[in-house]
Amino acid sequence: MAEQELTCNFCGDIIKEDDEYCVNCGSIFVDDALCNNHEDTEADGVCVICSSAFCDKCGEFTNGKFLCREHDGYEIIDSMARVFSSNDALKIEYFKNILENEGLHPFIFKREGNSIPFKGEDYPFFGKNGGALSLYEVKIMTPFYEVQKAEDIINGLEENKSE
Ligand SMILES: [Zn+2]
Ligand SMILES: [Zn+2]
Ligand SMILES: [Zn+2]
Incomplete structure (x- = not known):
């Protein structure tokens, strides 16, 4: 049964x-x-x-x-909490890969709402042709029980860089 x-x-x-x-x-x-x-x-x-x-x-x-x-x-979406956010899409991707290699389950969250029309060239990743994109940050979320470990890893990465 x-x-x-x-x-x-x-x-x-x-x-x-x-x-x-x-x-x-x-x-x-x-x-x-x-x-x-x-x-x-x-x-x-x-x-x-x-x-x-x-x-x-x-x-x-x-x-x-x-x-x-x-x-x-903490910013919480479903059963995940934000551990890092940035406008730098490459950095987000890089951190996500590192967290995955550590056995964690990061999830990238892009807020699609609240975007404003943007016509400058300051945001090369988004809408250089004047699309209605940007100024939104990209977040790395992890399940609750991985938050503290993920933050330790990310803090370690940030510290290494500034040395
Ligand atoms: Zn108490
Ligand atoms: Zn419950
Ligand atoms: Zn607590």
């Missing part, structure tokens, strides 16, 4: 029977989880970026994802 698939009550993501929390939204399924900062306070959720449990004073659900105070500034 096929095992029945369990899903998170909050976001509908697939979970395993012994999961203590949902990696997709940070909902906690156990009763005894405590806040990382307050040992006597029950945790409200698990930050999807750092996987630590926090109470409602130390973190909160934003658009259905639990984030701690340290990580609540």
Whole structure:
């Protein structure tokens, strides 16, 4: 008999029977989880970026994802968070390849909206002929659980360059 698939009550993501929390939204399924900062306070959720449990004073659900105070500034799309952004398409491609070689799963996100008509020559990658392109940044997103590793790698690359 096929095992029945369990899903998170909050976001509908697939979970395993012994999961203590949902990696997709940070909902906690156990009763005894405590806040990382307050040992006597029950945790409200698990930050999807750092996987630590926090109470409602130390973190909160934003658009259905639990984030701690340290990580609540992340730009989030679906189950991915932005780790880097640039107007430099070559740099984005380069970083993406490096992250992939490290076994991560980067995803390049281009915001198609909010583009403005642009007729200059400052953006050689986009619309030199006056297309309605640019000024939009390209983002590298990774799954939540890869964010911290991806940032370490990217920070390392940026530091090497400036030495
Ligand atoms: Zn969930
Ligand atoms: Zn966090
Ligand atoms: Zn707390």
